[in-house]
Amino acid sequence: MHYTGTIWRPPYEASSLLLEVTAGCTHHRCKFCTLYADLPFQFRMSPMEDIEADLKEAQKMYRRFMGRKVSRTFLTGANPFVLKYDRLMEIAGLVHKYFPGMETIGSFARVTDITLKSDEELAALHGAGYDGLTIGIETADDEALRFMDKGYLAADILEQCGRLDKAGIRYSFFYLTGISGAGRGEDGAKATAAVCNKLHPLLVGANMLTIYPNSGLYQEIRRGNWKEESETEKYREVRALVEGLEIPTEFAALGASNAFQLHGVLPEDKKKLLAFLDDVIENVGEDELRRYRESVHHL
Template identity: 60%
Template sequence: MHYTGTIWRPPYEADSLLLEATAGCTHGKCKFCTLYDELPFKFRPATQETIEADLLEAQTWLHDPLRKAERSLFRLPSPKRCRVFLTGANPFGLRAKHLLGISELVKKHFPSCESIGCFARVTDVARKADDELAALADAGYDGLTIGVETGDDDALSFMCKGYAAPDVVEQCARLDAAGIGYAFFYLVGVSGKGRGVVGAKKSAAVFNRANPWLVAANMLTVFPDSELYSEIERGNWAEESETEKYEEVMALVESLSIPTEFAMLGASNPVMMQGLLPEQRQAILDALGRVVSETGEEGLRTYRETLRHL
């Protein structure tokens, strides 16, 4: 299999066939991100020839392709018995024609595979016409993971995300219309010191106007080689305390009014948890409160400072 650099995937794609479609990020400007700094280029799509070679290789070691996907802990949208996850920061940024070509290869070599997911940016959706989104849905694209990060426009602008909160609502409505499901990644702490709860409430107001099957919260970890670290040194931004981050998460959970799954499962989270909203809201809030009371700022900060890699 052809893989370039560190391969990133959501926890709930553990049972999916990981197929490299791109390497690097089309945007590459988010101040907090260092995930793709190891690459000697910004962005590179895999060739159709390479993708087909990987699919042929995968056939040799997958007796029953992705049969474990049915046992996922998560309620994937329209659960399929066979799923492929395209790796790269945002493969959905590829042209629709290219993505349709990939789906044709997947169906050629794994005809039972009905679902293809990947990371996506809000701007990736915006660049596609409605008929293209519909064609991608028909081709099996579903369950995208969108790194929305926040619905706080001030934070989105400062972090150079390249879109605003209204864009999230608009583009997710277009995905809904096309029949493409999606999950949100929420970045706890991205609004900065003293603004966590404000950012959470603004984010919930945005998320409540969309239909994510999952809201996954991940704790911001500022690494020394990030642009955000330089902003901190220049006095332009300050990081939330660890307990403030948990207060932010609690405000988010309290403010979400849509039926969805909530999870904290990435390595950036000292304590991992998941549950359904609204059914398990109080249980989630109680668990978050116990983390703060039992671990405290010192214990949580120790974890953050010793986390060398996501």
């Protein structure tokens, strides 16, 4: 299999066939991000012959060792959905050629990737199996989005994910707790909940900002341009997000950046999630939470 660098996937894609079709990120400017720092290039598309060779290899592997049907493929790379419509359709054709029973194809996507497809192309991609995208919206706080150089604003999240809803392509959001900075986290969480409430994400996941010395954000802090939230503030921020969500969706905080794992279905589990977060806020000290943050040497 042609895998390049560290392969990132959401927790819920653990049983998916991981197929590399891109490596790196087309944007590569988010100040907090270090996920693709190990690559000697910014972004690369996999040759179609490599993709087909990997599918042939995976087909043999699943037949010989797995003893089970694979129903989902997850395309790896920071934002494979940036690929042009024709290439995505060609990839889908190869997936279905070697795995005729494949039901869905997912990937990470940036909000800006959706703008590159017409409504008709999105509908056709859904028909070819594309479903269950994972979008790191991070926040709907425009000030934070501008400062972190995300390349879009809250209005773009609403417009482009609304187009996914129309096309029938389901998606999950990831929120980055702490992205708004000290004293502003709860406002950012409320703004994000308000945007989510106008859309239909399958899941809203929360990760916690962990700042590394090789990030642009670390340099902004050293220059005095930005201040990190306390760890307790971050949990108040997560609480504000959960409290503000009014749509039926899953909520999860399961990644390594979270000192405490959370998972529930909204609205029925909201009280339970809020009670758990209240317990953390009231009974777990800042020093203990900070020790955990400092122990996360790599995501």
